Amino acid sequence: MRRFLILCLLALSTCAAPEMSCTDPLGCVFVRANQPLLLGALLDVSGPAAALSNEVAQGMTLALAQRDNRLLEHPLRVQLFDARCERAAGEAAAREIARTEQIVAVLGTVCGESASGALLPLAEAGMLLLSPANSAPQLTNTAVFPPPYFRAIPHSLRQAELMARFATEMLQAETAVIFYNETPYSEGLRQTFASTFTQLGGSVPFQTRFSPGSSLDVMLQVVILNEPDVIYLPLYEIEATTLINTALSLPRLQEIAFLGTDSLLLPSFTAGLGAAPEGGLYVSGYAVSGQGYSQFLAAWQQAYATAPETPYAAFAYDATDLLLNAIAAAAQRDSSGTLLIGRAALRQALAETRDWPGLSGSLTCAPSGECASGSALAVFRLTDIDQPASAWPPLPYWPQGVDGG
């Protein structure tokens, strides 16, 4: 008997046949009458993304509250797991989730590193992961990471596409140079900006890697020789501050426009600049607005007596809402109230999401798992570097009428 039980333990539910048949190739979750519908929340509760994880959790909580914490007459319950913003911790947490077969699907992660560790164990268990915050482009590359993975936030490369369009359409730029660093984030943005800018008719005569040991004076002389209209900087704060301040000390670069990424959308970044670039300083980043977002802000204010600090709160709300909508679409319900949720069926339902009215725009899931709307991105103008912290973040500058619906 003891041996049998141990075998059952190892095999989880395989020792008993459910009373309803499951034909889903990835398995099913049965949620019986009066039983809670369980969601996993794989967040990076400890580590560098702790604050962001908390804001994401608050966004999820609001999305659940909007449905009275219930779905299909079942109470909703969230079980939290900590991925600690680390690949190994993400994998360990995902293995723990996979052992809890009652979990219908998983919301998370915040950090791309932890997602990269979590994806394989979850895929092996047939569980989908829907992220409100992972912007690393490669996570939806099925040649690298197994599906089913979805996200409700635009991946970072879409910023580069947007900025290339901004440079050509708004600034009428024809020539760009790029300074990037060794990170995959920066490298990806560099490639995408360069290819998009070129496709739009521009040229990129000079691209160079910037590092603390770089001979900046020499590099900037090369920049001057190429007479660019804009300098694209997919860099982090300290690197970009150094580069811009040095460039502005050269008379022939004082009227050039500098273009950055969301890594520079920080009040401390503008505070660190010695002067405002006369040619303009613009960064791309996430932006959510519109009537739905205004209502969300009001609900957030009522719940937390403050405003969300980042757009990730809205992405978290959207991710949760998308998932609940997909569960409602995929679930079969019998007369007793029991739900049968096929894991492949749920994946399919989510993948079939079309024009879902999210806070961050109209959401449509691509076969790759990308569900985000491009309208949740904008270019911000940071020329007024002396603006008070209370005015942060700045309003989107381009495109006009950014509206998340």
Added chain:
Amino acid sequence: MELPQTAEIIIIGGGVMGASTLYHLAARGHTNVLLLEQEPFFGTGATGRCAGGVRYQFGTEINIRLSQASLPMLERFAEEIGQEVDYRKIGYLFVLTNEADVATFRRNVALQHRLGVATVWLSGDEVRDRLPLMRLEGALAGTFYGEDGLVDPNSVVMGYIQAAQRLGARAVTGVAVTGIGVANGRITHITTSHGQIATPIVINTAGPWAAQVGAMAGVSLPIVPLRRQMFTTTPLPQIPPDFPFVIDFGQSLYFHREGAGLLIGMSNPHEQPGFDQRVDEAWELVNLEAAVARLPLLEQAGLAARWAGLYEVTPDAHPILGPTAVSGFYVCGGFSGHGFMHGPIAGKLMSEIVLDGQARTLDVRSLELRRFAEGQLIHEYNVV
């Protein structure tokens, strides 16, 4: 996250005790109240890991009266708070297998009857008749009360939190309290991971972490965390819909329906105090063997889920409710496994103690912290 610099009252801990206290303070018009939860979600500590059982069957008058005040609040929850909580009156059935327990439970049932709880006394044969699937040859007697049952814990927590927020109170997650300021014997402020907040009143509803919070204020609380674990099975169609919450009291082994399967737990008498919430697999095997011995059809079941949580235990298995030697520092904790079911009334009583100087709905002076110093402990027998 920006926190206020001052608050009339601060509640530490966002489980059922904190949520209920917050709501009842807000319902009295006190909305400059701030609840701080260190985790990203409310109710994911002890409350979120409990079995969800609610019962009237206790062995002391104060616990029975707490249930008589609290469980009707859960019955009215959807109407009053606006959140469905899935109260299922399946009844608790205690199975008694030794003479000492039989004698004690006879006294308990007499007490329950005196207080208006119509518990049914069952002979050994009646227990076996009610539970034909179970192997209970050694059962000498049992008790059953049909008003006992199950409620969804998360719904209760979120119902209170959201109702309080609608009233204007504030509850936030992801904020850890790191210190409590005391000057001249009075609370002055707290320090948190997000800054300092001035306040004259702090209510400690930190559950298993209550002693740690008490120590920040220089108050020693006899509350220790104790791991309890449980698991759920895959469907067992043979289990009837009216299968009660069964407690094999001699073994602290319990079963109740969870969906189409069962939730099963068993208290480890040798568990040492600590914050470890990992499942003890060795004890799980002991639990499984004991459970299968009582319910052989479990051999047909698989394991659906397993988890461990923490009881917050006091020396007399009764809660601590009320003021402390530090003016403005209150405690609502140490419920020793009964916290979820008594959460609604405990929050209301705390609001009365803080705002009115004493509880009015129920006399709970016997639950004050000072009873330990004065040697006035209360003894509860029906602890599972």
